Amino acid sequence: AFRPASRISAIGVSEILQIGAKASALKRSGRDVIILGAGEPDFDTPDFIKDGAIAAIRAGQTKYTALDGTPELKAAIAAKFKTDNNLDYAADEITVSTGAKQVIYNAMMATLDPGDEVIIPTPYWVSYSDIVQIAGGVPVLIPCGAETGFRLSAERLEAAITPKTRWLMLNSPSNPSGAAYSRADYKALTDVLLRHPHVWLLADDMYEHILYDGFAFSTPAEVEPRIKDRTLTVNGVSKSYAMTGWRIGFGGGPKALIKAMSVIQSQSTSCPSSVSQAAALTALTGPQDIVRERCLDFQKRRDLVVEGLNAIPGISCPKPEGAFYTFASCAGLLGRKTPDGKVIETDRDFCAWLLESHDVAMVPGTAFGLAPFFRISYATSEKELRTALDRIARAVATLA
């Protein structure tokens, strides 16, 4: 019989994917389901980027490339880090992988020994803890609720650090909460790290360009240059340029770390796709106005969703600074009864019931390590969002 390795025994199939599969099945059966679960922009990759990829194919860029990124793409990434983040990274301090997910995976595989701890504030992108566990490490989850703006405080960080701590993982703007760290927020945390030189920092900046109301983006290595030599700054093209399927992410960090990560990459994927690297090069070096335009679209939708949710008694939704998610509390609905007599006891119950009874698919906060909340991805049309909000309001109105 099939026997899985022990390293995957603690890791379940992602709840987000399970809900997505259920919602898709209902849709195929003819129901008009609105899926607010997607972690990707709803618009297509811009044409000039596709053209760059097609030109690369025609020019014969169809072979293995340098192990951790073509020199051309690394140069464009170095320029991006300099222009956007005021960070200097040389070519051997940059790695390119098959999505930012592989950057994070390589970093954990290259650094964690059994029992090593990684501090992760919750709510968090679930892959963080799963990757840490696959690599043999121990995720140390720190709840950071709405009362702290879903942000980790210096006190909580200080209390969580032990001699076994290897990494702190931060993500701003955040999936799933949309919360972002200001320079001052980061400075408070890097001050703690300065007192603990054995702790490294992974900064996940995937949603850098999706920030609202003029919120100024910053990243820890820029805020505190003294921790740059133990920081991995992670970014990618998936969210900024609607390129999730191309699978290109990158990271900047100290040479020794980048080299160790390339050892892992050399025995898993050999190199990222040549064509996708050409597309990413076109994205980073081309006109950037599309990024700003999309951001304004997202901001309108955020306002629509936050306002709509807060108008529903029992639901409370803080205003996110960025990304394309809202993370609202359904604490006020727990204990209430559905028309067929079922009691809503958890955020999971609420989301499951809403999908069953009103055809709206959302992901419970439990899936991101913080209850009782639910995540809405508003990377979908305004029309669908309005219909979904209407359905949620009507559903809640039937609760006794």
Ligand code: PLP
């Ligand atoms: N980091 C965060 C916070 C994300 O939400 C995602 C994707 O959902 C990623 C990293 C990975 O992105 P990719 O592997 O597509 O580059």
